[in-house]
Amino acid sequence: NAGVTQTPKFRVLKTGQSMTLLCAQDMNHEYMYWYRQDPGMGLRLIHYSVGEGTTAKGEVPDGYNVSRLKKQNFLLGLESAAPSQTSVYFCASSLDKLDTQYFGPGTRLTVL
Amino acid sequence: QQPVQSPQAVILREGEDAVINCSSSKALYSVHWYRQKHGEAPVFLMILLKGGEQKGHDKISASFNEKKQQSSLYLTASQLSYSGTYFCGVRTSSNTGKLIFGQGTTLQVKP
Numbered sequence: 386n387a388g389v390t391q392t393p394k395f396r397v398l399k400t401g402q403s404m405t406l407l408c409a410q411d412m413n414h415e416y417m418y419w420y421r422q423d424p425g426m427g428l429r430l431i432h433y434s435v436g437e438g439t440t441a442k443g444e445v446p447d448g449y450n451v452s453r454l455k456k457q458n459f460l461l462g463l464e465s466a467a468p469s470q471t472s473v474y475f476c477a478s479s480l481d482k483l484d485t486q487y488f489g490p491g492t493r494l495t496v497l
Numbered sequence: 498q499q500p501v502q503s504p505q506a507v508i509l510r511e512g513e514d515a516v517i518n519c520s521s522s523k524a525l526y527s528v529h530w531y532r533q534k535h536g537e538a539p540v541f542l543m544i545l546l547k548g549g550e551q552k553g554h555d556k557i558s559a560s561f562n563e564k565k566q567q568s569s570l571y572l573t574a575s576q577l578s579y580s581g582t583y584f585c586g587v588r589t590s591s592n593t594g595k596l597i598f599g600q601g602t603t604l605q606v607k608p
Contacts, residue, residue, distance in 0.1 A: 486586075
């Protein structure tokens, strides 16, 4: 039982490049979330999903897109990376809306 | 709106107690507490639901005052392993699982 996994662990991009972060969970959770964490800012919700095929915007969605084609996977895309998107990205999942959220190990992204 | 945590940072000696507070300007349905060590993912500590209940395990407990829209985390007889950054995440709607996190409180326990 791996829990929540994220790929890749580290990535360096140049401004304007695109990339996709992959989150996978093996707990059969309905809800999945993408957060970014910046120093002194805590965790801010980018997008989330309440089930396969659904997505919704969080607090800071601009510049990001997501897809949930399979229940176990939640993808976060950056179409044209900007230095302001340099951050640590965490994925989380929960069984339902009342349940606690379980976090993946994070992806450290640097945009030059 | 982001809940406010206080204090921002605290330094303790082993065996001392600490309280971390989390205040919201909105009505709360639940409060979730997490601890994060440097370079690692946040780890769930406990969840408090509406009703003013207090929860705890081992020497860490928490309370939830829904009227004041506040929660407090109590760390008793702190251990070195308690060091890290503590976050509260609050749910302000009954229709969503979205959590809004505070900015974090850094706790350092020294021998």
